[in-house]
Amino acid sequence: MKRAFITGITGQDGSYLAEFLLGKGYEIHGLIRRASTFNTDRIDHLYRDLHDPDARVYLHYGDLSVSGQLTDFLYAVKPDEIYHLGAQSHVRVSFDMPEYTGDVTGLGTLRLLEAIRKTGIKTRFYQASSSEMFGAAPPPQSEETPFQPQSPYAAAKVYAYYIVKNYRDAYKLFATNGILFNHESPRRGETFVTRKITRAATRIKLGMQDKLYLGNLDAKRDWGFAGDYVEAMWLMLQQDKPEDYVIATGETHSVREFAQEVFGKLNLDFDRYVEIDPRYFRPTEVDVLLGDSSKAKKSLGWRPRISFKGLVDMMVDCDMEIAKKEKTLLEAGFESNNRMAV
Ligand code: NAP
Ligand code: GDD
Secondary structure: OOOOEEEEOHHHHHHHHHHHHOOOOOOEEEEHHHHHOOOOOOOHHHOOOOOOOOOOEEEEEOOOOOHHHHHHHHHHHHHEEEOOOOOOOOOHHHHHHHHHHHHHHHHHHHHHHHHHHHHHHOOOOEEEEEEHHOOOOOEEEEOOOOOOOOOHHHHHHHHHHHHHHHHHHOOOOOEEEEEOEEEEEOOOOOOOOOHHHHHHHHHHHHHOOOOEEEEEOOOOOOOOEHHHHHHHHHHHHOOOOOOOEEEEOOOEEHHHHHHHHHHOOOOOOHHEEEEEEEOOOOOOOOOOOOOOHHHHHHHOEEEEEOEEEEEEEHHHHHHHHHHHHHHHHHHHOOHHHHHOOO
């Protein structure tokens, strides 16, 4: 049985990847942070009591800012594959917490690479690189496009990208960068724009919210489905040689278009409910992301399956179910915090 170590297993991508790898017969080891509230909602359906003979998911407390512990985990687990997805992943928040973002999102990658080097384990490493690294570079963006990062988050990811390349060259590690464009799902964190929109619009539809406040509606993103993208991560680690790949749909839409699609599907008047709040503007913005994933198509045989409209439908349908539950509980006099759709 192959063994995978996943950082960020409690996040959107980590949960889809864990599902995908379990389907392929892997044993999964995930790094989780200790929190005073539960942070495992996205993977609770995958977890089995460890006394269960079929248990294949093991969770370990740790943090990307603590290197010694990462080394100990890797030495103990000796994973065949490491998927490094953990990060402070919110671009706007990275302007508020630049030092922390640099430490976790940038140096976190170095700590894992050092752990591999020091333990000498034979493993394959996937780095969750980001289209945000392209920043101000004109579209379409491919593996050849020079980075022009526009945020502390992007700068941290650029550092991580280059340190992966350096360890690949210097120490002959099997280490790859997956440069993934935005990918969304019903499990997307609620402060990212797509999920913020689908949550708000479905709540507005059911009379539980009056307005949706957004920032820059003109920014354009290449939005795909997270479930499709985790397959690309796995494919990258199954190749003969470690290389870097762009993963994208090749289609771009503005935030306004995404919101109009969502409000239109719910027969709601976008102009009546959506307002601009400059607090959501960023000190520097990434205007247009549009990925060229020809290399991944050719070499990995990867293609996105879910279209832009399919993604909107999936997210609206799931959030409508959540909103209905919330409304039922509210009408019965209870408070609801049941927000997770799996
Ligand atoms: P996400 O939902 O925000 O998940 C981030 C994960 O990192 C969570 O499991 C989080 O744990 C964990 N984490 C944060 N700080 C940590 C720390 N100090 N130590 C250990 N774990 C920590 O992000 P995502 O959308 O799944 O993205 C996965 C990765 O891909 C990230 O590296 C992101 O930057 C990158 N990426 C994402 C996209 C996208 O569009 N989604 C595109 C390109 C690249 P908690 O649950 O405890 O917070
Ligand atoms: N979050 C948010 N909230 N974004 C808004 C809002 C709002 O109210 N209003 C407009 N936007 C705009 C942002 O300014 C940005 O241009 C766009 O919507 C997308 O914002 P996010 O959904 O926060 O995603 P992101 O593109 O900044 O970053 C995501 O994608 C990157 C890959 O390109 C994250 O998942 C990163 O971790 C990832 O690397």
